[in-house]
Amino acid sequence: MEKAVELLKSLVDIPSSSGNESEILIYLEKWLIKEGFDFVVREETFVAGQIKANVNNGQKKEAIILAGHVDTVVAGNLCDWKFPPTDAQVKEGKLFGLGASDMKGGDVGNLLAAASFIGQDLSQDIWVVGTANEELDGKGSEDFARYFSQNCSYESALCIIAEPTDLEKIYIGQRGNHFMKLHFSGKAGHASVQEHFQESALGDVTYFLANIEQIFEELKTYRNSQLYVPTFVVTSIYAGDEKSPNKTADFADLVVDCRLTPELELVFEQVMIDLAAKYHFTYEDIVTPVLSTLTDNQVPFIQLLTDLSGAQTTGASGSNDQGFFENVGIRTVVFGPGQHDQCHIANEYILLEKLEKHIEILQSFIKKIQEIY
Structure with missing residues (x-):
């Protein structure tokens, strides 16, 4: 020793x-x-x-x-x-x-x-x-x-x-991992108008985040007996321009850490296509995915x-x-x-x-x- x-x-x-x-x-x-x-x-x-x-x-x-x-x-x-x-x-x-x-x-x-x-x-x-x-x-x-x-x-x-x-x-x-960046876009407007928030990128982001647990519940159906359930976790958010605090955000980027079971990997591309359509974002891998x-x-x-x-x-x-x-x-x-x-x-x-x-x-x-x- x-x-x-x-x-x-x-x-x-x-x-x-x-x-x-x-x-x-x-x-x-x-x-x-x-x-x-x-x-x-x-x-x-x-x-x-x-x-x-x-x-x-x-x-x-x-x-x-x-x-x-x-x-x-x-x-x-x-x-x-x-x-x-x-x-x-x-x-x-x-x-x-x-x-x-x-x-x-x-x-x-x-x-x-x-x-x-x-x-x-x-x-x-x-x-x-x-x-x-x-x-x-x-x-x-x-x-x-x-x-x-x-x-x-x-x-x-x-x-x-x-x-x-x-x-x-x-x-x-x-579990495999996909580190992805999700891009949300919206219409910028004056923050003094309440309706402009929902039209902004953060309007869609808020809706998406409110449904994260529901997304997770749906992914649970791809459980593996040894690797258990997938996860889908947002790790960071960047939006708008901090130098213009009275302007609503015309863009927002979220980073998501998604851990995949073999069962989810088989259909993951379609899962992401469906999520992107439902929550109005585009996405990209920020590092090479690991199976x-x-x-x-x-x-x-x-x-x-x-x-x-x-x-x-x-x-x-x-x-x-x-x-x-x-x-x-x-x-x-x-x-x-x-x-x-x-x-x-x-x-x-x-x-x-x-x-x-x-x-x-x-x-x-x-x-x-x-x-x-």
């Missing part, structure tokens, strides 16, 4: 908010080389190390991938922190610092579990990956998944992403991880990078040592006993998975 704590301190002490990960990727590249990984690659949005198996010609070639993002959200109001966010502190069995739970602790578990197999006789390659930009758009995982699929010739591969699940849950799927993913929880490696950890399989409530791996045929689950309620808050911490258990579970998993595949 001493090595785990020191490595986690080093990672927390490197500022790495999304879009600002160069220093930590370089640090990890040097660490992987120093530890003796057989192959190390670093690109703009990811770093990866490979431990090669002893595979004879004609033998099936398979891979285990341990993945995690190295970026963090911004620290927020520094006055809310008891310690500087990038000066890791250990107190009463907890390591405090920005990204400790989400998810540099998981990265450390991945790194040390993988490194413990350097020089051993393996039947499968082991990859450990650190990715950038997860907190924004998952670009690092998307880029690594593309790199892996184009440069490696495995018959099969599995991936565990060490996002915070408190080691109590294994996420076998996630929902769902891995069969009966596959052997998930059963093994469940047996070793005692965790329950379920769907993720939020989104993560799972879909990027699944999209290139890599069966992927999410399982990590951080605590979900510690994500994106001041005085974030990870329980060190969870980190120690995470390393032990991954080591046991890698040993036993050799017998399955």
Whole structure:
């Protein structure tokens, strides 16, 4: 654990908010080389190390991938922190610092579990990956998944992403997400005339917002047994011109976060066409949509991880990078040592006993998975 704590301190002490990960990727590249990984690659949005198996010609070639993002959200109001966010502190069995739970602790578990197999006789390659930009758009995982699929010739591969699940849950799927901008337009007029409000863009917006819960109720019909119900949440509004407080708005833009089940994805285009017609808006995606993913929880490696950890399989409530791996045929689950309620808050911490258990579970998993595949 001493090595785990020191490595986690080093990672927390490197500022790495999304879009600002160069220093930590370089640090990890040097660490992987120093530890003796057989192959190390670093690109703009990811770093990866490979431990090669002893595979004879004609033998099936398979891979285990341990993945995690190295970026963090911004620290927020520094006055809310008891310690500087990038000066890791250990107190009463907890390591405090920005990204400790989400998810540099998981990265450390991945790194040390993988490194413990350097020089051993393996039947499968082991990859450990650190990715950038997860907190924004998952670009690092998307880029690594593309790199892996184009440069490696495995018959099969599995991936565990060490996002915070408190080691109590294994996420076998996630809802897809569409971040959309809805454009409302209307007739500007003098605000001294009450009727001008209904003619303005905010007239339509008000009607739309008044019916958000009804929209949600209708989307509930697309429930999935593992991923539960879709959601449709407005996250921001911009309208009119604040420099003309006596002029009603001729436009309004709303940003909507919509989480989709596979059932809703099948008809989502028509759902949005119908909503746009009913509430008088046009719309566009503001980032590339992410499709929902769902891995069969009966596959052997998930059963093994469940047996070793005692965790329950379920769907993720939020989104993560799972879909990027699944999209290139890599069966992927999410399982990590951080605590979900510690994500994106001041005085974030990870329980060190969870980190120690995470390393032990991954080591046991890698040993036993050799017998399955």
